[in-house]
Amino acid sequence: MYELFVLGELMTGEKHGYMLQEILKNAAGPGRQISSGTLYPLLSRLVDSGQIHLRHEEESEGGRLRKVYALTEAGRVRFHELMEEPLESNTDTERLINFKMVYFQYVTKDVRLACLKQYLNHLQTIRKYVKNFETQLISHKPEPAKQRNQLLRVFDHRLRVGEADIEWVTEEIERIEREE
Incomplete structure (x- = not known):
């Protein structure tokens, strides 16, 4: 998931590591922060695999060298592969679809529709499970x-949130299908 984020952010242009970390902190939300110990090894692996390019730039204040990352053609290909990968239903599905939707402008209509239809299926599966x-x-x-009554209240909440999500995704699919 973080690989998709880094490659997607670099689709917009080169960035230094600190900027990537700050953007990801905001994108992931307050409950999930990425540490330097996670991000920088990922960046190193992406450099080693040739998906991103690293150059050093002297920082204006303090004279330190700043690492600036840019996407390579191999990284562009990998980004598209990740965007086309089917969604799996797990605890990261919500965050992954949110990351994917941020980068929809870089993929085809068919890829966007496939992502949203898979997500819709995920939401409908959860709704069916909760109803059962x-x-x-x-x-x-x-x-x-x-306790039983409180659990039923929790289910009612989950169903209402799920219905709102399903309605939004359905409308988004219809909107994209109308696009030329």
């Missing part, structure tokens, strides 16, 4: 009743 669990809970009426 809710049905079992209602029919079996496990004790204590207060």
